[in-house]
Amino acid sequence: MRLTRWLLAVWIGGVLVLLPAESLASHRPDHLELSARAAAVIDVQSGRILYEKKAGQQMRIASLTKIMTAIVAIENSDLTEKVKVKPGAVGVEGSSIYLKPGEEIPLEHLLYGLMLRSGNDAAVAIAEHVGGSVEGFVYKMNEKAEYLGLRNTHFQNPHGLDAKEHYSSAEDLARLTAYALKNPEFRKIVSTQVKTVPWPGEEWHRKWYNKNKMLRLYPGGDGVKTGFTKLSRRTLVSSATREGRQIATVTLNAPNDWEDSMRLLEYGFRHFQRVRLVKKGEEFSSGLKGRAPLEIVASRSFTYPLTEEERDRVEVRPMITYPLKKAKVSGIRVGTARIFVEGKPVGSIPLITRGESEETVWGDWFTVLASIYEQEG
Known part of the structure; x- marks a missing residue:
């Protein structure tokens, strides 16, 4: 050698x-044609940021919040535990997996509903079960953010609906994603295209299709999460693995998020080699x-x-x-x-x-x- x-x-x-x-920055492109207001690319194994655009800017992140919700739940609970759905989790604004009050559902199933269908009701049910209350769980989320050194991140809820003090940055989300993708359970969930689970009280099963089109659009696509609110606009965290090497991308406020993500993944794989x-x-x-x-x-x-x-x-x-x-x-x-x-x-x-x-x-x-x-x- x-x-x-x-x-x-x-x-x-x-x-x-x-x-x-x-x-190091001298070899990064001054500009990639992106629609995203902010973006970042990270090599998952090493944690090296390969590209950034306004990556330290605090921004609304919508359902990308659920990356933290999922990893905190996975690390603090037994996924086989049964969660009894409380009234506060039913009918939460936005995306839903249509939980019913009193329904008992395994925590693992809630995590699939959270990450594949972006269920806000699933986020609240998880938070109440794992944290004892939504407030208790959000405390754990912020505690984890501090532990990971995410200096431009603060959470107010487990689902990502717009709130004044709820924000993160492209770089922080990239680092959070790289951390979460090292967890086998998290990695399995976010790479799943379709999940079928029992639906108590119904004659049919719940069948959840992943909203993340990158799993189908990009060769090797294996994650992670979509997001949207009226204020945050389109947000997306994508990941892909090629020849054993995994890269993740973050785009915030990106009208053409799918195209942006594919362009960023190609940049990472083509311009950097391990x-x-x-x-x-x-x-x-x-x-x-x-x-x-x-x-x-x-x-x-x-x-x-x-x-x-x-x-x-x-x-x-x-x-x-x-x-x-x-x-x-x-x-x-x-x-x-x-x-x-x-x-x-x-x-x-x-x-x-x-x-x-x-x-x-x-x-x-x-x-x-x-x-x-x-x-x-």
């Missing part, structure tokens, strides 16, 4: 230098004079989405923080390798020891010989 050769060849002042760094920057077991120099007692190696691999131009603007900076003379066996963490792209930190990996020091080996032999001598004596 070309990077490995550089690691061995260019060691200057404790820093492995490939090429001078430039701004590159392995460090290989598990790859050896690093200690920077010390003479031979270190043990090899210092990467504890895991590190891959990251890069443009073609960025591949030659990578630095890997190892920093040893543990006295190497004390590390006499394999697996001791002795430092960290920080990875930079165009001068900006993008990740880090632990550095560990591999092998055994001569002192340890000879010590083991002396122990064995002493044991044999004692037995013969």
Whole structure:
């Protein structure tokens, strides 16, 4: 691998230098033809924002709210639990799955109704069950937003109907989506095109078709959520997977949201490729004079989405923080390798020891010989 050769060849002042760094943003397009007022593209695995347009602007988000509703419910409940529908969940304004008061329905089914049909009644039923009340659940939503570092996000309800202090941003929604898509249950729900579930008290079943056309329009489409209110206009979070790599897009106030999303997904897949920057077991120099007692190696691999131009603007900076003379066996963490792209930190990996020091080996032999001598004596 070309990077490995550089690691061995260019060691200057404790820093492995490939090429001078430039701004990461310099390789992003100044403009993509989008109808969206704000947009963002994210690589789901790494969390790297690949494209942004007014991505930090606080905006109304409509039913994209339900991404947070779903992940909070999944993480805080058993999906097999039966939810008894309270009167407050019946007849909520907007999209509905037509819940009836007193109806008992598995939480899992409510989540499908929430994400496929955008049921506002499902959102309230989930909130009352998981949070004890709508207010209690919304507290959990905002708590989660704070935990995830979503600084331009605040919720007032679990469904996304317009409210003064209910907003998010394209970047925050991208990061929330990347987080949620790592949950297998969430991922399964949002990628489902049709779901059929029993309808208590009726002779037929509920059959829910996903409103998200991206599942059918875009090859590899596997999520996530549509939204609309009169004030927010059309909002959409889409995701797709190609050759094992998943990308998600966010468009806010986008009259042509389907076209915008397809254009953004294509941009992400075409202009960025996942590159392995460090290989598990790859050896690093200690920077010390003479031979270190043990090899210092990467504890895991590190891959990251890069443009073609960025591949030659990578630095890997190892920093040893543990006295190497004390590390006499394999697996001791002795430092960290920080990875930079165009001068900006993008990740880090632990550095560990591999092998055994001569002192340890000879010590083991002396122990064995002493044991044999004692037995013969």
